[in-house]
Amino acid sequence: xxxxxxxxxxFYQIIFLILPATLLGEAADYNMSxxxxxxxxxxxxxxxxxxxxxxxxxxxxxxxxxxxxxxYRKSKGAVAADFDDNFWLEIGWTVAATLILVVIAVxxxxxxxxxxxxxxxxINIMVTGHQWKWxxxxxxxxxxxxxxxxxxPEQIYNxxxxxxxxxxxxxxPLVIPINKRIRFLITGNxxxxxxxxxxxxxxxxxxxxxxxxAWTNVPEPGIYRGNCxxxxxxxxxxxxxxxxxxxQEEYDAWVVEKVMLAEQEKLLTSKEWTTEELFERGExxxxxxxxxxxxVNGQGIPPVFxxxxxxxxxxNDAPRQIEILMEGVQGAAMASYAGYSEVDIAAVITYTRQAxxxxxxxxxxxxxxxxxxxxxxxxxx
Amino acid sequence: MSTVVETHDHGxxxxxxxxxxxxxxxxHKDIGTLYLWFSCLMxxxxxxxxxxIRAELFQPGxxxxxxxxxxxxxxxxxxxxxxxxxxxxxxxxxxxxLPMQIGAPDMALPRLNNLSFWLLPMAFGxxxxxxxxxxxxPNFGWTFYAPLSTTYAPSTVNYFIFSVxxxxxxxxxxSINIITTIFNMRAPGMTxxxxxxxxxxxxxxxxxxxxxxxxxxxxxxxxxxDINFGTSFFNAGGGGDPVLFQHVFWxxxxxxxxxxxxxxxxxxxxxxxxxxxxxxxxxxxxxYAMSSxxxxxxxxxxxxxxxxxMPLAGELFFMYSTMLIAIPTGVKVFNWIATMYRGSITFETxxxxxxxxxALFTIGGFSGLMLAIVPADFQYHDxxxxxxxxxxxxxxxxxxxxxxxxYYWLPKWTGNMYDETLGQLxxxxxxxxxxxxxxxxxxxxxxxxxxxxxxxxxxxxxFNMVISVGAFLFGITQLLLVFIVIKSIRAGKKAKPEVxxxxxxxxxxxxxxxxxxxxxxxxxxxxx
Ligand code: HEM
Ligand SMILES: [Cu+2]
Ligand SMILES: [Cu+2]
Numbered sequence: 001x002x003x004x005x006x007x008x009x010x011f012y013q014i015i016f017l018i019l020p021a022t023l024l025g026e027a028a029d030y031n032m033s034x035x036x037x038x039x040x041x042x043x044x045x046x047x048x049x050x051x052x053x054x055x056x057x058x059x060x061x062x063x064x065x066x067x068x069x070x071x072y073r074k075s076k077g078a079v080a081a082d083f084d085d086n087f088w089l090e091i092g093w094t095v096a097a098t099l100i101l102v103v104i105a106v107x108x109x110x111x112x113x114x115x116x117x118x119x120x121x122x123i124n125i126m127v128t129g130h131q132w133k134w135x136x137x138x139x140x141x142x143x144x145x146x147x148x149x150x151x152x153p154e155q156i157y158n159x160x161x162x163x164x165x166x167x168x169x170x171x172x173p174l175v176i177p178i179n180k181r182i183r184f185l186i187t188g189n190x191x192x193x194x195x196x197x198x199x200x201x202x203x204x205x206x207x208x209x210x211x212x213x214a215w216t217n218v219p220e221p222g223i224y225r226g227n228c229x230x231x232x233x234x235x236x237x238x239x240x241x242x243x244x245x246x247x248q249e250e251y252d253a254w255v256v257e258k259v260m261l262a263e264q265e266k267l268l269t270s271k272e273w274t275t276e277e278l279f280e281r282g283e284x285x286x287x288x289x290x291x292x293x294x295x296v297n298g299q300g301i302p303p304v305f306x307x308x309x310x311x312x313x314x315x316n317d318a319p320r321q322i323e324i325l326m327e328g329v330q331g332a333a334m335a336s337y338a339g340y341s342e343v344d345i346a347a348v349i350t351y352t353r354q355a356x357x358x359x360x361x362x363x364x365x366x367x368x369x370x371x372x373x374x375x376x377x378x379x380x381x
Numbered sequence: 382m383s384t385v386v387e388t389h390d391h392g393x394x395x396x397x398x399x400x401x402x403x404x405x406x407x408x409h410k411d412i413g414t415l416y417l418w419f420s421c422l423m424x425x426x427x428x429x430x431x432x433x434i435r436a437e438l439f440q441p442g443x444x445x446x447x448x449x450x451x452x453x454x455x456x457x458x459x460x461x462x463x464x465x466x467x468x469x470x471x472x473x474x475x476x477x478x479l480p481m482q483i484g485a486p487d488m489a490l491p492r493l494n495n496l497s498f499w500l501l502p503m504a505f506g507x508x509x510x511x512x513x514x515x516x517x518x519p520n521f522g523w524t525f526y527a528p529l530s531t532t533y534a535p536s537t538v539n540y541f542i543f544s545v546x547x548x549x550x551x552x553x554x555x556s557i558n559i560i561t562t563i564f565n566m567r568a569p570g571m572t573x574x575x576x577x578x579x580x581x582x583x584x585x586x587x588x589x590x591x592x593x594x595x596x597x598x599x600x601x602x603x604x605x606x607d608i609n610f611g612t613s614f615f616n617a618g619g620g621g622d623p624v625l626f627q628h629v630f631w632x633x634x635x636x637x638x639x640x641x642x643x644x645x646x647x648x649x650x651x652x653x654x655x656x657x658x659x660x661x662x663x664x665x666x667x668x669y670a671m672s673s674x675x676x677x678x679x680x681x682x683x684x685x686x687x688x689x690x691m692p693l694a695g696e697l698f699f700m701y702s703t704m705l706i707a708i709p710t711g712v713k714v715f716n717w718i719a720t721m722y723r724g725s726i727t728f729e730t731x732x733x734x735x736x737x738x739x740a741l742f743t744i745g746g747f748s749g750l751m752l753a754i755v756p757a758d759f760q761y762h763d764x765x766x767x768x769x770x771x772x773x774x775x776x777x778x779x780x781x782x783x784x785x786x787x788y789y790w791l792p793k794w795t796g797n798m799y800d801e802t803l804g805q806l807x808x809x810x811x812x813x814x815x816x817x818x819x820x821x822x823x824x825x826x827x828x829x830x831x832x833x834x835x836x837x838x839x840x841x842x843x844f845n846m847v848i849s850v851g852a853f854l855f856g857i858t859q860l861l862l863v864f865i866v867i868k869s870i871r872a873g874k875k876a877k878p879e880v881x882x883x884x885x886x887x888x889x890x891x892x893x894x895x896x897x898x899x900x901x902x903x904x905x906x907x908x909x
Contacts, residue, residue, distance in 0.1 A: 029824075029828050029840055030824035030825075030827065030828055030844075031824075031827050031828065032760050032761075032827045032828075033760075033828075033829060039756075042756075043756045043757055043759065043760060046754060046756060046757050047751070047754075047757045047760065050750065050751050050754055050757065051751065054747035054750065054751065057747070058743070058744070058747065061714065061715075061718065061743065062740060062743075064718055064722070065718045065721065065736075065739065065740070068718065068721045068722045068723075068724075068726075069721060069726055069736065072657075072721065072722070072723055072724050072725060072726050073725075073726050073727070073728075074658070074725045074726055074727045075727070078723075078724070078725045078726065079725055080657065080658040080659040080723070080724045080725040081659065081723035081724070082659075083662075083723075084659070084660040084661065084662055084663070084664065084720075085662065085663055085664070085665070086662075086663075086719075089663075089719070090663055090666045090712070093711070093712065093715045094708060094712055097707070097708045097711045097712070098708060101704045101705075101707065101708070104704070104750075104754065105700070105701060105704060108700065108754045108755065108756060108757075109697060109700075111756040112693070112696060112697065112700070112755050112756045113693065115756050115759065116693050116696065131533075155442070156442055156443055156836060157442065157443055158442040158443075158444065162441060162442065162839060164839075165838075166441065166838055166839050167441075167836060167837065167838050168838050190528070190533065191526075191528050191529040191532075191533050192526055192528075192529065192623060194688060194763060196831070198760060198829050201756070201759055201760055202759070203688050203759045203760070203762060203763075204688055204690060205688050205689045205690065207617075207623050207624060207689065207690070208528065208617040208618070208623060209617020209618070209621075209622065209623065210617070210623075210624065210690060212689075212690035213690075226829075227829070227831045227834075228831070229688075229762065229763040229764065229831045229832075230526070230763060231452070231521065231522045231526070231529065231833045232529065233452075233520075233529060233533065234448045234449050234452065235448065236448075236452075236833060236834065237448065237831075237833075237834035237835055237836050237837070238448075238836075301449075303515055303516060304516060304535065333533060
């Protein structure tokens with residue numbers, strides 16, 4: 001008996017612990033994510049419901065079909081019957097199909113009504129899709145920032161082993177508190193993007209000129225990763241979404257810190273910057289924001305993306321360059337960077353005017369944060 | 382197919398010799414042949430693009446092409462497969478078979494017929510030439526959503542627009558011809574409800590084409606205006622509406638997907654009844670099912686747009702209407718199975734493809750039903766799950782329908798049987814590779830891999846490798862099809878007029894000798 005119980009313990013262990021654990025553990029690799037929110041769980045259940053309905057219809061329909069193919073094969077001497085219609089049968093299966101659909105439609109409608117509730121959130125966040133990064137703006141607090149892919153291009157080009165979160169990591173994730181109703185106001189800045197976090201079952205298109213809403217309420221702290229799911233150009237695959245859900249206290253502390261950093265940033269604007277300081281800061285900014293089009297070496301990808309090395313604008317026309325960065329170029333992929341701090345804009349302009357051979361060949365004009373402030377004052381009048 | 386050359390003894394005026402035969406031809410068989418070879422060529426061009434896509438996706442990371450070129454490949458692959466392969470192949474089959482099935486000597490408008498074909502090489506020549514221009518070809522997806530395809534598009538988008546216009550004209554002219562032929566040239570006694578199902582399917586398809594091709598032309602013209610003449614139909618900055626683009630596009634696009642499947646329904650019906658040796662079950666309900674699918678297809682378009690932020694009532698309406706369309710689709714499947722039931726079934730290559738068509742198309746229908754459930758679609762939309770869905774309905778659906786039709790009617794066209802052993806081999810290789818390619822796409826899609834991505838997270842690596850291997854196998858296998866067809870054109874066991882046992886009673890085409898004479902019915906047959 002002892003032997004048997006030992007055996008059965010092992011047996012049950014395998015069946016009930018290991019097997020489901022491996023299946024569930026791996027499930028995320030081949031099935032829809034269950035997610036963490038109430039809505040995402042309900043959607044998962046709905047998905048499994050329809051899935052099983054389809055499986056059973058499939059079993060019955062394919063069962064009859066393959067059985068007929070086998071049973072009535074001519075090689076076995078089957079002789080064709082002589083019938084080609086049956087009114088009641090046609091009515092019967094039409095009605096049956098309709099009933100099955102009604103059974104699916106009812107819970108689908110219920111989940112839909114819930115998912116689509118667009119009441120105010122306790123925290124409202126504006127999510128803006130840019131080519132090719134996300135911008136987050138907290139409407140209640142004075143916080144806003146861009147979130148860029150942080151995977152090293154060397155990994156993408158296979159010159160370096162790929163990390164665990166390859167293409168699913170960003171420099172600055174969106175931070176939200178748990179157990180709060182968060183409402184996202186989603187829009188696009190240039191083309192259509194789509195903001196998707198599978199674990200929240202939130203996918204909404206970010207459309208220029210429209211503000212879509214979506215909401216979530218995350219019960220568990222964690223890091224949740226998603227993607228852009230609407231083709232938005234070259235780097236469509238390289239603008240992931242990462243959301244960090246944290247306890248309320250941690251969130252509050254984060255807000256305080258963020259607001260403080262923003263203040264400091266403002267102070268930086270009035271500071272006297274040396275060319276070296278600007279160059280250094282601008283280089284970092286250039287690497288995250290401009291290389292996608294103008295390339296690390298400033299050569300661009302002509303004719304679509306112009307070279308910045310040797311361009312008349314970066315060499316001799318600082319005012320025009322400020323204008324381009326502040327306003328973007330209408331009708332081209334060159335977007336406005338006015339959403340960034342004056343320091344960053346001044347720095348990246350200075351960088352592009354000094355880097356490569358531009359420093360030697362250009363007029364050497366340095367653009368400072370004050371110049372950007374001056375530009376803003378002028379255009380706002 | 383070129384063996385029709387040898388049939389000049391059947392008519393006093395056989396085809397002209399040389400190249401001019403093909404340039405000036407007004408013969409429905411010659412034009413059908415042109416359409417089919419054109420479609421075959423496009424299959425290999427569009428297919429090579431798919432191979433580039435799968436080679437890049439074989440492993441995570443960027444190895445072979447840059448994202449920009451990758452986007453051009455996905456876009457042109459989609460455009461070529463939809464407009465250059467599936468549609469022309471069906472028109473080719475219609476050209477060959479409609480006059481033969483309704484007992485007519487030729488199509489009603491033969492010169493128009495010539496024009497509708499020769500517009501196509503022009504359209505695709507223009508489209509493909511953009512790939513060699515400095516700015517590259519269209520890179521905004523086959524659905525070309527604005528403003529990516531307008532404000533942010535390469536300037537070659539103008540060639541793309543021009544090419545879509547030409548394709549549209551070609552389809553509309555073709556449809557006018559088909560409708561005119563069907564209404565005016567049926568043999569005496571062939572009432573509408575006695576028409577073969579392939580004829581019915583094409584009659585409905587042609588109406589769909591005439592209804593929606595102008596919408597497509599409209600939407601690309603609006604793009605043209607936005608790009609070149611300063612209008613703002615789709616430009617939010619000027620007060621326009623990017624979502625309007627999607628509504629107009631899908632008002633064309635959804636009926637378009639049925640344009641790509643209805644003729645295959647017709648073909649499958651003929652093949653299943655032939656090889657079950659039993660007339661199609663529920664002919665009347667088949668006709669009604671196709672008609673209701675066609676009508677419903679005009680009111681489901683926004684199921685492609687569940688995430689654009691429509692109001693709740695809109696989302697629910699399009700969910701219910703989409704679910705409705707599953708009913709007539711289901712009825713067709715049940716009818717096919719009821720035709721097999723108590724038949725006397727043999728498994729020649731066309732039948733194998735038709736059976737696979739029924740089974741795998743149904744799987745595509747299941748995933749379609751899942752996609753119709755709005756809340757669940759929030760998770761499926763724009764992932765590989767959608768890619769799996771539409772490939773199941775388009776490859777083992779439409780394309781298998783076409784291949785089945787080619788095997789089924791080839792002996793009638795060439796007068797020679799194709800090589801059955803090779804045909805069976807072709808079927809099994811195709812069947813295995815199609816599933817190897819497209820089934821795992823359901824899994825990667827559910828697990829969260831978005832579509833139109835040149836690179837992906839590591840968790841998707843294993844499945845993607847399987848998918849790519851399947852795709853390469855599928856690609857190579859199709860060379861076998863070309864070989865089999867050419868072999869049967871050149872030689873083979875001579876085919877009897879009825880070709881398939883008992884087919885003589887199933888349709889007028891089987892009363893003609895094999896190969897069919899250059900001018901089909903010079904004396905109208907009588908249908909009882
Ligand atoms: C039972 C019948 C069907 C249903 C219920 C259905 C439903 C759907 C739905 C809801 C979508 C949108 C998915 C998404 O983007 O989230 C879709 C996409 C698609 N379907 Fe179907 N479908 C059916 C049959 C077909 C057929 C017969 C074809 C063509 C032969 C087809 C071709 C397509 C294509 C090409 C797309 C993708 C379009 C794109 O976004 O690029 N479907 N289907
Ligand atoms: Cu994107
Ligand atoms: Cu559709």
